[in-house]
Amino acid sequence: MLVLTNNHQLELLTDDIAPVPKLGKIKPFRTQLLKWIGNKQQQADLIISFFPKQFNTYFEPFLGSGGVLGVLAPKKAVASDTFAPLIQIWQTLHNHKELLKKQYAERYALIAQLGKKTAYESVRANYNRIPNGADLLYLCRACYGGVVRFRKNDGYMSTPVGIHDPITPDSFNKRVDIWHIRTQGACFLHLDFAEAMKQAKEGDLVYCDPPYSDSQAILYGAQTFSLQRLFNSIAACKARGVFVVLSIDGTKYSGRKLCNIAIPNGLFEREAFINVGRSMLKRFQMDGKSLENHEVRDRLLLTF
Template sequence: MVKDNKLIKPFVKWAGGKRQLLPELRKRIPKQMSTYYEPFVGAGAVLFDLQPEKAIINDANHELINAYKVIRDKVEQLIADLKTHQNEKDYYYETRALDRTTEYEELSDVKRASRILYLNKTCFNGLFRVNQKGQFNVPFGKYKNPNIVNEEVLRAVSGYLNNNEVKILSTDFEEAIKYMRKEAFVYFDPPYHPLSDTSSFTSYTRDGFDEADQKRLKKLCDNLTKRGCRFLLSNSSADLILELYKDYTIEYIDATRAINSKADQRGEIKEVLVRNYEVNDLNG
């Protein structure tokens, strides 16, 4: 299923992105499926690597999903607006502060997508983080030449989204796979459960993703298994995750985390891949 168009790739930097793990994920993702589901799509590294002809993608981050839709429907308008941004500190903070004003609600979908892509490319360490009020709160990155307008990638992603049957949602992860059938396949990449009390980074949305959500996701995986549906899940190697999925196949993967708000928490860590199907099923 992996396709050759290398320009179809993530258009945002994303903490927890899966680009580095793609070789390991490819080995485990079935070659045949009716529909590809990804309820925590994030930057879309796996989606854009597989480039399935039929997919349902979802993310709880409404601003991110708005960007996907604008890239699909209004890519040239988005590119034109991105070219108006300035890599300048005062301008950055002025743009960042828009979601703290009443005028933010009046911004067009193109303006909102342009703003979030600009902030993502110029903020500190490529973080996407919001506070309890849902406001973007990452400081200026001070990069000399950030690639704010990657026209080739934006047009390639737009082409993929338009030339295939890709449904884009922004709802709860359970709702996103509500109508999944046995022939389909789902890849779960939720916000990882923290390895320690000080390492939590779940603020992609104002509501975060807590232990109760992790348990709810596991229950969903149990229901999928009972229905004969295949799933692959990524998460941290936290004790909670190992305990929750002890009845499934768990594999440890080395991963390097380059994006973190704390420098001493970047570096190589152990992650896990959990699945409910056998390796010899991968071609079927």
């Protein structure tokens, strides 16, 4: 039986960026900044335990909500995504964290003025007129099930308001302060994944968490995503001596379905399966019905 530890993670953290206790158990970092489908923050410690013991710059070219980045808190990172409004959120966090707090508070204040549903629909309508990070941030926190979905033909954000109340500005501000510290080593870029991965050099580490072809077609950019193109970029990285770790479809329906992915022979040296619990997307689709038969495991593929 494989026994996994958090030792790799500890060696990559700096005391000034993300202080951790030297002895005893480490409390997992679970505070989320954004809600996002496919968020890996709950599984980040386990994923990180598979990372090489030493590496140089950390790359995350499908950033999303940055679950692994936030837990890892690397000294140096290139964090990128092709979704411009999403990267606006991260760049504002990095460069103008007080502005990020203000943007959220302004939209939250609409609840008292308009009511939760009308306030949400007002923000969503503004986002759909002019996609931007400030509106997307609030929608992520307030939408139904945390599932930010987009129409294929025009990118229209269509998720209704959630049944929950979004967190208060005071609570959000604390999250901003924590994430600002943990991501200080990162440079946030609006880049296609292939362009980002071209920057990785020998000894760097790339963690890829792309849209899943079996389950995430409603997400931004998932409809045009090419897994084969990603495999080509991974092969080029491997040839340069870059470490690559890929999260991809594994099993669904509590293990009854193994997702069929055409993985190139010889590209990866090993694989593992990571239990990610019950499907967040399926929870949204089933509208609160029982999810006992919808346990999901992701496949983790490594080039080393």
